[in-house]
Amino acid sequence: MASTSSKPPRRRAPTTDAAALASHSAVLADPRKSVKQRLAALTALGWAITDDPQRLAAVLGLLKDPSEPMRLRLAALAAIQSSTFHPERLEKIRADYLRALRTVSSDADLELRQRALGMLAREHDPATQERLIDGLREPSKALVPPEKALQLLSYDVHSNAYSVARAIVDAPPNETARREALRLLAADGASAQMFEDILMDKAETSEIRQLSASALHNLAPDRLQACARRITLDPSEPSDIRSVGVTALTHFGDNDAMQQDHVLNACLTQLGDGGDGEDPMLQTAARQYIAKRLA
Amino acid sequence: MAPAEAASPLSEENFARIVDALGSDPARRSELIGFLDERHSVYRERGTAAVARMRGWTLLTLARRPLQNDEVVFVLEELQTGRTAYEVACAARAMRSTANPVPAMASLLLRAAANVRAVDDHVDLVRYGGVNDAEDASSTATDVLIDTLAWLGTAVAGVREVVETALQSGDPPLSPRQRERVERCLAQCTAGAVGGPPACCTPGAGWTGLRRWLARTRADPHAIAFEDQDGGLVRYGDFFRGQPTVVVFFYTRCNNAGKCSLSVSKLARIQRMLVEAGLGHRVQTAAITYDPDYDLAPRLRGYAQSRGMRMDARNRVMRSVEGAAELRLHFELGVNFISSIVNRHRIEAFLVDGQGNITTSFERLQWDEQQVMSEAVALADRTDATAPADACGGTPPATVVSPAKRKRIWLAPLAYLAMALLPKCPICGATYLSLSGIMALPHLGHIYWMVPALAVLVVINLASLGWLARTREDWRAFALALLGGALTIGGGIALDHQASIYAGIAVSLIGGMLGLAGTRVVLGGGRANAGTTCARPTLRLGPSPEPASSSSLETLATPAR
Numbered sequence: 001m002a003s004t005s006s007k008p009p010r011r012r013a014p015t016t017d018a019a020a021l022a023s024h025s026a027v028l029a030d031p032r033k034s035v036k037q038r039l040a041a042l043t044a045l046g047w048a049i050t051d052d053p054q055r056l057a058a059v060l061g062l063l064k065d066p067s068e069p070m071r072l073r074l075a076a077l078a079a080i081q082s083s084t085f086h087p088e089r090l091e092k093i094r095a096d097y098l099r100a101l102r103t104v105s106s107d108a109d110l111e112l113r114q115r116a117l118g119m120l121a122r123e124h125d126p127a128t129q130e131r132l133i134d135g136l137r138e139p140s141k142a143l144v145p146p147e148k149a150l151q152l153l154s155y156d157v158h159s160n161a162y163s164v165a166r167a168i169v170d171a172p173p174n175e176t177a178r179r180e181a182l183r184l185l186a187a188d189g190a191s192a193q194m195f196e197d198i199l200m201d202k203a204e205t206s207e208i209r210q211l212s213a214s215a216l217h218n219l220a221p222d223r224l225q226a227c228a229r230r231i232t233l234d235p236s237e238p239s240d241i242r243s244v245g246v247t248a249l250t251h252f253g254d255n256d257a258m259q260q261d262h263v264l265n266a267c268l269t270q271l272g273d274g275g276d277g278e279d280p281m282l283q284t285a286a287r288q289y290i291a292k293r294l295a
Numbered sequence: 296m297a298p299a300e301a302a303s304p305l306s307e308e309n310f311a312r313i314v315d316a317l318g319s320d321p322a323r324r325s326e327l328i329g330f331l332d333e334r335h336s337v338y339r340e341r342g343t344a345a346v347a348r349m350r351g352w353t354l355l356t357l358a359r360r361p362l363q364n365d366e367v368v369f370v371l372e373e374l375q376t377g378r379t380a381y382e383v384a385c386a387a388r389a390m391r392s393t394a395n396p397v398p399a400m401a402s403l404l405l406r407a408a409a410n411v412r413a414v415d416d417h418v419d420l421v422r423y424g425g426v427n428d429a430e431d432a433s434s435t436a437t438d439v440l441i442d443t444l445a446w447l448g449t450a451v452a453g454v455r456e457v458v459e460t461a462l463q464s465g466d467p468p469l470s471p472r473q474r475e476r477v478e479r480c481l482a483q484c485t486a487g488a489v490g491g492p493p494a495c496c497t498p499g500a501g502w503t504g505l506r507r508w509l510a511r512t513r514a515d516p517h518a519i520a521f522e523d524q525d526g527g528l529v530r531y532g533d534f535f536r537g538q539p540t541v542v543v544f545f546y547t548r549c550n551n552a553g554k555c556s557l558s559v560s561k562l563a564r565i566q567r568m569l570v571e572a573g574l575g576h577r578v579q580t581a582a583i584t585y586d587p588d589y590d591l592a593p594r595l596r597g598y599a600q601s602r603g604m605r606m607d608a609r610n611r612v613m614r615s616v617e618g619a620a621e622l623r624l625h626f627e628l629g630v631n632f633i634s635s636i637v638n639r640h641r642i643e644a645f646l647v648d649g650q651g652n653i654t655t656s657f658e659r660l661q662w663d664e665q666q667v668m669s670e671a672v673a674l675a676d677r678t679d680a681t682a683p684a685d686a687c688g689g690t691p692p693a694t695v696v697s698p699a700k701r702k703r704i705w706l707a708p709l710a711y712l713a714m715a716l717l718p719k720c721p722i723c724g725a726t727y728l729s730l731s732g733i734m735a736l737p738h739l740g741h742i743y744w745m746v747p748a749l750a751v752l753v754v755i756n757l758a759s760l761g762w763l764a765r766t767r768e769d770w771r772a773f774a775l776a777l778l779g780g781a782l783t784i785g786g787g788i789a790l791d792h793q794a795s796i797y798a799g800i801a802v803s804l805i806g807g808m809l810g811l812a813g814t815r816v817v818l819g820g821g822r823a824n825a826g827t828t829c830a831r832p833t834l835r836l837g838p839s840p841e842p843a844s845s846s847s848l849e850t851l852a853t854p855a856r
Contacts (some may be wrong), residue, residue, distance in 0.1 A: 091412045091468050095435040098416055099428050124550075126344030127426050157548050160342030162634045187548075189588025190635040221591070 021048055025055055028062070035069050042072070042079055050083045050093050060100040070109055077104070077115060098125060105131070105143065114144050121152035128152075129159040136164045139173070146173050150180035154187075162188045169194070179208065186215035192223060199227050206240050213244050217252065225253055233267055239279035246271075246285040250292050258293045265294060305337060310349055311423040318356035327357055331369045333629040333639045344379075346631070346639045348425050351385035355420060358389035367393055372659040374407040376553040376642060380416040380436035381425035383407050387436070387443040388420055398453025401444055405458065408440045408467035410553065441473045445480045455481060516625045516651055519618035521583070523611040524596035531618075534611070535651035539674040540579040541565055541667055542645040544628060546586035546637055547598045554642055556602065557661075558582075559612075562644075563603035564664050565671075566610060577675040578668075579609045583622070585630050585637050587614035629658065646671055649678045753780040756803065760810045772810035779803030 027033050027041035042059070049059050062068055063076040080097060084090040090097070098120065105116040105128065120128035132149040135142030142149065146168065153161040165181040165188075172178035182198070185191040198204055199212040216224040231237050231245035246268065249258065258264070271278060271286035305313075317327040329335060330353040338346050354373070357366060370393075373386035387407065390400060415435050418425060444451065444458075451458055458481060461467065462474065469477065519531040534540075543562045549555035559582050569575045582599060584590040590598075595612040606612060615622045623630070629641035644662050646655040655670055757776055764773040779802035786795025 087413070088468065091415070092470070094413075094415050095417050102426075102428050126342075126347075129344065130342075156550075157636060158343040158550065158638070160344070160633055160638075162636070187589070188635055189586065192588075219589070 021045065021052075021055070025058060029058055031068075035072055038072055039075050042075055045079070047083045047086075047089065049079055050089045056080075056093055056096065060096060064100055064103045066107065070112065073104075073109075073112060074115070077112065081119060098123065101125075102127060110144075114148065117144060117152055121155050124156045124159070129156065129161070133159075133161055133164050136161075136168065146177040147180045150177060150184050154180075154184040157187050162190075166191070166194075179211065182208065182211055182215065186211075186218055189219055192216060192220040195219065196223055196227060199224075200230070202237070206238060209241055210244055213248065217248065221252060224248055225257075228253070229261070229264055232264065239282045243279070243282045243285040246282065246289050250285070250289040253293070255293065269294070307345060307349065307423070310337065311352055314349075314353055314356045318359050321360065324357075324360075327353060328366060328369075331357075333631050333641055334627075335631070338631040338639060340633050341631075341638055342633055343636075343638045347379045347382045348423070350639075351379075351382040351425065352423050354382075354385045354389045358392035360392065361394050362389065362392045368659055371403060372641065374403040375661055376410075376551065377407065378410060378414055378551045378553065380411055380414055381418050383411050384418040384420060384434075384436040384439040387439045390443050391446050396447045396450040398450050401447050401451045401454045402457050404440050404444045404447075405461045405467065408437050408469075411436045411440075412467050437467065437469070437473060441469065441476050445476050448480070448483065451480055515618075515621055518621045519625070520616050521611070521613035522592055522616045523613050524592055524599060524606050526592045528616070529611070529613075531622075532651055534579075534581070534613075535647050535649075537649050537678075538577060538579050538609070539649060539654075539671050539678060540581055540647045541671050542581045542583060542626075542647055544583050544585055544626070544630075544640070544643050545598075546584050546640075547590050547594050548586065549637070549640075553661075554640070558642060558644065559599060559604060560602045561662070561664050563599075563605070565668050566605050567603075568664065568668050569671075570605075572668075572672075574672055574675070577679075578671045580604075581610070582612045584612075584614045585628070585640060586635070587616065587619055588635050590614050626653065626656075646674055648674055750784060753784060753803075756780070756807070760806060763810050772806045775806030775809060776803050777806075779806055 024041040024044045028038050028045065030038070033041075045055070045059075048055065050056055059076050059080060063073050063080070065073070080093075080100075084093070084097065101116045101120050102125070104112055105120060107113045107116070117128060117132070121132070131141075131143060132153055135144070136146055136149055139146070144152070150161070150165060150168070153159045153165075161184060165184045168177055168181040169185065172181065182195075185194070195212040195216040199209050199216060201209070204212075213224060213227070216227065225248065228245035228248040232242055232249060234242075237245075249264070268286045268289050271282060272290050274283055274286075314327065314330065317323045330337065331350060338349070341349070354369060357369075362370065367390075370386045370389045373382055374390070377383040377386060387404060390404070393400070415437050416426065417428065418434060418436055418439065420434070420439070458477060462469070462477060516531045516535075521529050521531070521534065523529060541562065543558045545555035545558050547555075562580055562582055566575070566580055569578055582595075582604065584595065591614070595614060596606065599606060599612040604610070604612065622628070626643070626645060629643060630637055631639050641659050642657075642661065643659075644657040644667060645653050646667070648654050654674060657667065757773065757780055760773045760776045764770045779799045781799070782795045782802060783799030787799055
């Protein structure tokens with residue numbers, strides 16, 4: 001499309017001047033300069049960090065050096081990470097970048113460690129995945145809390161984390177870790193029965209049962225339909241779980257089977273027409289069912 | 296789906312030790328190669344990364360000695376489709392053990408460099424483990440690939456243009472040092488030294504061995520039932536009937552773009568090519584998932600649709616709902632699992648005839664759509680030529696000939712020919728079997744009954760030579776044939792050792808010829824009566840040596856640890 005403006009758009013001048021880049025690099029590497037000055041130099045270097053192997057090595061060295069101020073190290077990590085959003089830039093530096101991340105993934109600082117592990121997990125780094133699993137099996141080796149480790153492992157279905165996640169579901173160190181383990185197992189075809197059992201277990205919390213319903217829909221939709229029907233027809237179930245059941249039947253149920261299910265339809269008609277005593281959320285869900293399936 | 300099993304008790308450390316020990320013993324090379332089979336029990340319940348490390352180390356160990364042509368295929372497979380830095384680097388290093396570097400290898404190395412550009416990492420090829428985080432370590436997978444390209448030397452000249460184009464386009468992206476190495480290599484090359492692709496680059500139906508035969512006989516494809524992309528159920532015998540089918544295997548969660556996604560896209564292309572050629576009604580297509588627990592009908596449909604596959608009753612994307620184990624056995628699928636997830640698989644495509652029999656398989660290396668289509672159409676032609684027209688289609692023949700009569704028409708001349716050519720005495724039998732039967736069988740790798748057929752032929756050969764030996768009281772020829780038979784059946788079929796097959800054939804031949812020569816001498820030496828025995832219609836079968844004991848057969852049926 002032709003431009004209607006005679007004035008070219010204003011562009012910020014890129015930091016490509018060799019002398020300026022050398023000056024910024026010198027400031028960044030000088031420990032006598034203040035953290036503020038060094039941070040400013042790092043910002044000024046921008047993506048140019050990855051253009052020169054020596055400059056990259058200097059920033060990676062700063063990141064790995066535990067004697068450097070943590071603010072500066074975190075800023076160095078962010079600067080390198082931002083340049084890796086560009087695939088071609090990442091490809092050029094990838095091997096050195098991963099090696100530096102693996103080094104700082106054992107750093108004493110939890111935030112730096114956690115961020116490095118997050119980046120490595122997103123790259124599906126096998127060594128990182130194995131260290132996270134080791135930490136789940138032996139908490140004394142853990143680099144991050146178990147719920148965080150499970151979250152990072154869930155980035156890759158081939159991370160070999162299903163067996164350890166099942167063990168955590170059975171004997172969780174805390175409820176958050178159990179929830180994350182269930183989230184991870186939502187992609188495991190062999191866990192459908194476990195999710196069905198949890199969904200039908202009234203002793204479980206609503207959050208965990210809803211999560212199980214979602215996982216079961218992912219792994220075995222037919223089994224979710226059967227469970228949803230049982231839950232809907234069971235007045236002793238909490239209203240929020242019954243609402244989940246009705247919603248599942250409304251949106252994912254087999255239409256022919258639903259229309260011939262007179263017991264279910266009578267129940268939902270009664271719920272939809274219910275008086276003030278009925279839970280509004282359940283009532284709304286029942287009305288949606290009637291509108292979609294019985295209209 | 297593989298049932299969840301207890302984790303393999305063998306640690307990676309011990310695995311590496313075993314591989315090292317096998318690598319130092321040339322006689323146990325076949326066991327080492329066995330570790331490159333995806334189905335090997337050692338990979339069951341291992342993580343994907345562990346499998347990559349183990350296979351990579353096996354490749355490196357294998358390459359401590361010169362690679363044979365049939366071993367190079369594992370290296371080429373990894374270079375062509377590998378997406379892990381360590382395994383690709385191991386394959387590149389292993390390539391340097393090939394006896395005859397050829398230009399096609401340079402193209403594969405560049406392709407591998409492009410494949411690993413998004414997963415490159417520092418690698419350690421000296422110690423088992425793969426990753427090298429030492430500060431002084433500087434070799435990445437791309438470095439190893441470029442070093443191997445330089446090792447190819449003048450062979451690169453044959454693909455000079457390909458290499459130059461890669462350098463100009465920046466794909467794969469190379470560091471200044473890597474670039475300089477490639478340019479130096481090109482400078483050293485002299486144009487004109489163009490070679491053809493190596494014989495090893497073409498996947499062939501090789502000698503399949505007793506294990507494959509046993510596995511296939513154990514599988515009952517009629518126990519297999521599928522669910523298709525629309526939730527429709529179909530049994531194996533009902534879908535694979537009447538027309539040939541092109542079958543590919545895949546799973547939707549495969550993260551290697553060069554394997555499953557590409558296979559389904561190529562199957563879609565075959566569909567389009569068949570339709571464009573007006574042959575869409577003669578060949579069926581099927582994509583079957585390795586991961587039936589997760590790949591439910593809607594996922595299958597979405598995956599295939601997004602890759603351009605046409606789906607209808609004759610073109611389906613399917614998951615097994617019954618007989619998953621039989622499916623793996625029947626197709627001898629190169630796949631292994633950890634829990635419910637595939638941890639390793641190879642590329643595999645098949646042609647299945649109108650009776651549900653596998654006629655051709657394409658394994659490990661990328662298959663060519665045009666070639667697969669041509670073979671499928673040829674199979675359809677053969678099916679049309681032999682099958683009677685059914686009620687649903689096909690032109691009825693002008694003259695109706697009863698099946699029995701048609702059989703007689705074909706059988707009569709064949710019977711005469713067979714009578715003319717069949718050996719009519721033990722001497723002829725021994726010679727025929729030595730010269731043609733045994734020699735030809737190894738090249739009929741895809742025939743599932745070849746193992747028992749070969750065993751029977753070897754026994755007949757031995758029996759006839761035994762009869763001669765007893766008559767002449769000279770057991771040398773028989774002993775040689777016995778040795779040949781043992782090598783062919785024992786080392787060749789049972790252990791899948793190619794060299795044993797050829798050694799067995801050679802020894803059997805010598806035995807046969809010696810038997811023949813001995814008979815001539817005897818015939819000329821006054822035992823003329825021996826000559827009259829040539830006309831005897833029956834042979835006396837002596838005690839036949841067993842090809843292998845039943846217990847050893849059981850052992851061989853499962854990959855060796």
